Amino acid sequence: MGECTLPAPARLEYEPRALPPKFPHEISVVIPCLDESATIGELVERLASSLHSITAGFEIIVVDDGSRDATPRILSSMAADRPWLKVIRFRRSFGQTAALMAGFRAARGSILVAIDADLQNDPADIDNLLAKLGEGYDVVSGWRVQRNDQSIRRVLLSRVANRLISFATGVRLHDFGCTLKAYRREILEGVNLYGEMHRFIPAYASYNGARIAELPVRHRPRRAGSSHYGLNRVAKVILDLLVVVFLHRYAQKPIYVFGACGFASLLVSGLAAGAMVYFKFWGGKSFIETPLPWVWSTMFFIGVLCFLLGLIAEVVMRIYHEGRDHGTYRIATTFNFDAPKEKLRLQSKN
Known part of the structure; x- marks a missing residue:
């Protein structure tokens, strides 16, 4: 997919309100979507209703991962009179990771929120994620404490995978697979994801120095359609985990x-x-x-x-x-530095 370079935050469109917002930052909500015509319309409306009451400005970015049902037509119709609704449609299905990265690249808000399109995540939980983010955290990950998946085998495999990922990466989360997460924009700078590595975003953020919190969220039964996950994902998770751990420990000194x-x-x-x-x-x-x-x-x-x-x-x-013209480090903030008259190239010697 290439490198992910996020553009600078910009003011987003929103409808004026008389009451001051609870959350003063602009928010970009990214929704990866594949054949979700039965739920995408309701999800967008519920998200808009929730976001209008909590933020100074927002945008909803739906990334259509090559849907073959009525999803493109529904999104096109809704976007016609909703300027805060942005739609990206892939020519074919490239996977959830590519859809999330495309949404993050296009997003203009200082806070990025990811959510699934099947309405199993509750849009009302975003308010709680943002409140936790306001306590000084950089990433707030949803935790589906009471999962409502039909397959017990899938739930058990998910628990095993979560423990394995926590052990290997050192990031202690109960639910890496929950798409509902909130991120500060700057913590995703320089993060590039390939294949099916979206579940490892908290690990990448942690390696960049992020403070991570986990918050219980609601999980609804799937109302329509079918899950796009199968048992073949288990082997892919293990292989992706090997790549993540290898890059973190040895990318600078292979x-x-x-x-x-x-x-x-x-x-x-x-x-x-x-x-x-x-x-x-x-x-x-x-x-x-x-x-x-x-x-x-x-x-x-x-x-x-x-x-x-x-x-x-x-x-x-x-x-x-x-x-890439930068060192192998990440700067959080600086004080008392004047803007240089010409660009200096600093190199980190290992």
């Missing part, structure tokens, strides 16, 4: 992981060589009578290749970071 594999391979190669010599002179077996020469040579070349791959990965990562 030689560490490749070098460790190289040392382990050379150690096995050395042990095989020692055993080979032992059997030759004291065990009464020639080199060709055991598989040890094959083990020695294979592990030796694997070790060498690991070191070379690590060096190549180091060069690639340095080109990546230097090409």
Whole structure:
């Protein structure tokens, strides 16, 4: 999908109200949508009703992930007389992660909220998420304490996956799969998601220094349509988790992981060589009578290749970071710095 560079926040359209808002920031609500014609209209109206009472300005961005039902027609009709409703339609289905990223890129609010289109999330819970966000948190994640999914197997697998993700990433959440989340815009700067990694947004935010809170939210039974999730997602979650953990721990120094594999391979190669010599002179077996020469040579070349791959990965990562013209750090705020007359390039030396 390329890199996600979020544009600067801008004032959003909203209908004037006599009462002051509870939440003074502009909010962008992003809804990934696929074949949800039975619920999308009601969801948009309920969201608008809730947001009008709590925020100074808002926009609702629906990303149609290549729907084949009446969803595009419904959205087109609704957007005609609702300037705060923005619609993005994909040419085909690219998945929920791509839909969320497209919505975040297009969003102009300083607060970003994601919610599913099937009405299983309650739009009224957004008020509570924003209130928690106002306590100083950067991310507030919904927690479906009482899930109303029809498949018990899906609920059990979800619990196992949540515990695995919490253990591997160090981010202690009960429900990574809940789409209903609120984010401060700046915490998602530089976050790029691929494949099906939307469930790991809290982990990426945590790696950027975000303060994360979790809040119980309501979860309604699905009223129409069918879930787009299956058991094949379990393997994808595990593979994606490996990528997330690897990038977090070794993206800046990939030689560490490749070098460790190289040392382990050379150690096995050395042990095989020692055993080979032992059997030759004291065990009464020639080199060709055991598989040890094959083990020695294979592990030796694997070790060498690991070191070379690590060096190549180091060069690639340095080109990546230097090409983006910023260091391998994130600045929260600064004080008493005058605007420079010319742009200076700062580099982080590892």
